[in-house]
Amino acid sequence: MCWRSVLCGGVFVIAGKRGQKDDWDIYSFHINSTVTSRYATTVITSRVANRMNESKEIEFHVRIPKNAFISKFRMFIDGQVYDGVVKAKEQAQQQYTEAVSRGESAGLVSSVGRTLEEFKTSVTVAAHKKVTFELTYEELMKRTHGKYELQIHARPMQPVSDFKVDVHIHEEAGISFINVKGDLSTKALANAWVYFYPTVNQQKMCDSCSDQGMNGDLVIVYDVNRDNGLGHIKKSDGYFVHHFAPSDLPRVPKNVVFVIDQSGSMRGRKILQTRTALFHILNDLAEDDYFGLITFDGNIFHWKRELVQANSKNLESAKNFASNIQARGSTDINQALLQGARMLNDHRREGSASILILLTDGDPTSGVTNLENIQSNVRQAIAGKFPLYCLGFGFDVNFNFLEKMSLQNNGVARRIYEDSDADLQLKGFYEEVATPLLTDVTMIYVGGTNLTQTNFSQYYNGSEIVVAGEITDNNIETFTPQVVGISVRMDSQYSSRVWAYLTVKQLLDKELQLSGPEKEKVKKEALELSLKYSFVTPLTSMVVTKPPGENTDVLHKPKEGKTPQRWQPPVDQSFSRQYLAPSIHLSGSPIGEYHKHKKTEINEMLHNLYF
Template sequence: MKDDFAALNQYLGWLAIGLWLFCFLSLLGFSAAKASTTNHYHEIYQSPEEVTSGSLLLKNKTTYINALRLDNHVNIDVNGIIAAVTVTQRFKNSGSEWAEGVYAFPLPENAAVYAMEMTIGNRTIKGLIKRKEEAKHIYTTAKAAGQQASLLSQDRPNLFTTQVANIAPEETIEVKISYMQSVPYISNQYQLRFPMTITPRYKSAQTTKTDTNFLSSPQTSSLPPLPQRPAPQTPLKVDLTININAGLPLVSLNSSTHKLKINKNDHQYIVQLKNDAVIFDRDLELTWQPQTAFQPQATFFTEEVHNETYGLLMVAPPKMKKNKTPLSKEQIFIIDTSGSMAGSSIVQAKTALQFALRQLNPNDRFNIIAFDSTTRTLFERSQRVSMLSMADAIKFIDDLAANGGTEILPALQAAVTLPLTDVELSQIIFITDGSVGNEVEILQFIHQNLAPRRLFTIGIGSAPNSYFMRKSAEFGRGTFTYVPHMNTVEQRITHLFNQIQNPIASGITVTWPDGQQQTISDLYQGQPLIITKKLESLKSSLVIKAKMGRQPWEQVIPQTQLHQPANGIGKLWARQQIEMLQDEYIQTNNSELPEQITQIALTHQLASRYTSFVAVAEQIVKPAHQQTQSTNISNALPHGNAYQTTGFPQTATTAPWHLLMAFISALLGLLCLCWSTMRKHHEI
């Protein structure tokens, strides 16, 4: 009996060691396999939401595989504060079978997408705007009949997908998307961003039904997601041209994210990327500054569309002097240390936090909350600035490392439940890449629970989720600051603290040229207000009134200066109306709002959460007996992400637990072997 028991122990020991070796070698094999894909055109996805940059995915039952990408063309025309953008990308079905494609691409969250066309061979198919369900039915019917068709849908506010049915073998596809966006004037310079990649979203287990209904498109929400994966870093050829009609001399024109070549002709500037072969692994940011002598405090443009008049107003408040005695404040810093921040992003975030701490005044209070899958708070109650509290903060920051999931909501809950202190202002400064899937749930929490505190967001990394970051700041009555590069940390954080410490324009009212009055949100120092309006007439001057601190402020645009024409204002107005209704839906869950959004989108021919573009070719091209197969191409994760060079998943996974369990199993196995050996020796 003893021999049998010893033999059993020995067997279990060897089994545990074998299990450990299997787990360890499996992880090594997974890492090596993923690393080896960096030299091949292969990447498989379970859902379009896993895509990290614009790419055509060929669908085969439940998976999506990249098709060969040929080249990319981007043309941006900037006139005043409006940018008209056309994105053209050509792809080829490099497989030997017919295929269905899903084209996933990021766009600015404020983009008004008004046109789509698909060119297949020598045939160009223009898209028509329809209700989403109707467009999906038209597309599905055409696909089943063997017709070539395309469907453009908004999957999230800054993520769109195009489905393409019945792509022939070796056939070249051209997708052209057109949109309008406003260019904000921030801290004395215009800032234009063109997204080239998306940080994969962490899907919290707490994601609500509202998030799923509001943010996920019907055709993709049912697909089971897999952990995010890094993609190969194959350079992609892009031909990007930005034409800037400044109308006046510029003091500066540069980019902190890309190297440029610039040609100037009078006040016209043509900007291109210095190298054609680039990796789509970071957003492009372009900034330009007009000569200060010509900077307006308020600018107004108009457009006539179908006998309707639309106006666009941009207000930039005058620069104010700093208060000699700044208001006492509490600042609660929340820093994201999840897996998506690994690499240069966490270094950038820690640098930003350290620099922000140095901006505090002696009479301020502060606290730090770090989060990934769990939440850690530095102090139980915010502490005054002192040598001791600062030393604790520096040690807390130095120990931070990126790992785990992006559980934002518990961190915000920890911040709002901190006891209020005896200060005049209480502010939360949130440092993250915003790579979450439950945006609606978090925005609802901010709207319902944040007061009396205000929320300021800092977007870190080469491709933060700017929709979520901007909306969080708006719901929290604060501002959004984007820090694209380590070299811009001090400049952008200094700008943020100037906003926080300087007086804001409050109690703002606009009297429009048709006599209507409107009260609008507060305005921070150096932060522009861009607002559109549908007008009945232009019969009088436009007047803006506000308070700057305790002083009244007024700006008047005479009636004679109200006729500056600009294209696209009507579509920007419709896009802003849709966004306002979406915000109201998040706050109230009013079931009537989706239909109002749909009607605006249909009237102004815009893609939205409830409308899609669909295009169908009349000719039947795919034989009924042919089956749909797949091919593949490479993709790119955001620049600086540590997972680009490893084979492990992008965000929180169970791999560390597997390693831990394997180690424990091996240890138990060794103990069993030792115990069995000692028993045998004792018996002898």
């Protein structure tokens, strides 16, 4: 079965040779995910038996969230435990090379999908023997649109007699609501347990699976209670984690400029989807917002030279402009972004938040084409005054270039996937930044040290700021948090791993922006932390230890490539309307259990589009 999150669950597949369905038997398949204060640790355990009279190669194939770090992998064979070991990439590569030089085949197949990464290894299992695979990965869940979304995704590819999924959510602040792709909800709870134990027959009721087992997504959506003050601070073993997400603040009016690539490569579906998304976005602008539209190919085209108010007359005119966008010509990203930055710099409004959004699908081909020069020009033009968000359309775009430029300007880069819902992806991203509540946010911790990022250009409604650090001398008495920001009203064991996770992620972002000795220094810090906490990151790999004579695999965390293999969703993710749904227990009490024959509700819950 497949399921869907900000803990975007993994796909887990074990397979022998194609066409030999009876070579192996997955007799137990368990997924256990524990979320503690928004930090998710997921363990996937599968037990496989070789029922044949000869040795068979069994493959372990797992998809995990892109933002997750694998922290443990082990195999149990004949009473022996074989652990994967996280090493620096160079050391891991050396071990891999030595295995190849001995004539042993070794390798990893990995690809980049929309939200998942793939890891693969295999082991030979003797006749009538068993092997247990156990994978652990960790991720800090990100709050978007006012909720956390936990995705569980699994495809055993055959019915399993012992199939169990357990998700335990522990939140000290209490759970304000929780849904399992249906109408289940509750108030003011501290703990939740969602379980799914389908029988073999139920696993065969998937519309398109028959004897091939299950294929679908289970999505758990929840949020926590909030006091709208300083937020929730968890202290443990000399560390702290601070979750800050006030929602009772008035929105800050925004100034937003959309810079749209209309070069020849955007022709067809991409430009149609861009137009559709722009219509949705323009409809969502508030009347106290100001906005601008720039399209570009080898030339720059302004709808208006200056920002204008989002009143009905201007919005109608902007929609007419958007409907006439035509793909043609080359790509001058440098001049387009400089023009967008100029418009925002020329229209500074007290008590407002400015945002620059770029949508492109290719490399710069005219004007300034040197990537470092473009990044330098844009950084000087923005000068830290507002964030730049870069949306890369498709797989041909130079995503590393966009990512670095966004990070240098307090923004993020996203890849927009060219499929039937690309316009919804664009609209969904915009909605994440559509309602700023605070600008120039600084998190101050008297008595805190080794802090993760503490300065944020803007805080958006429905999101969350997370800061972690150490408490100086473990003295809680002297530890005092403060939050300083600007709104329209004014001028606020677990802990150590969250701190390490955030620190490594932020060091990797920083390393991307630097060069020379500074880059090496930051890279070294990130590597040391990755090794200390056994995280598989872009700087480390996991060497999979196997029985003597077995192939040696090195599991890498892939980076966004220029033209990676595209992940394709399963052909059919729908479930039979007679399917048994998961049950949910909150604070130890069962509530809202679905009935087996409530066909419509069950189908809505399990028939889930792929992201």
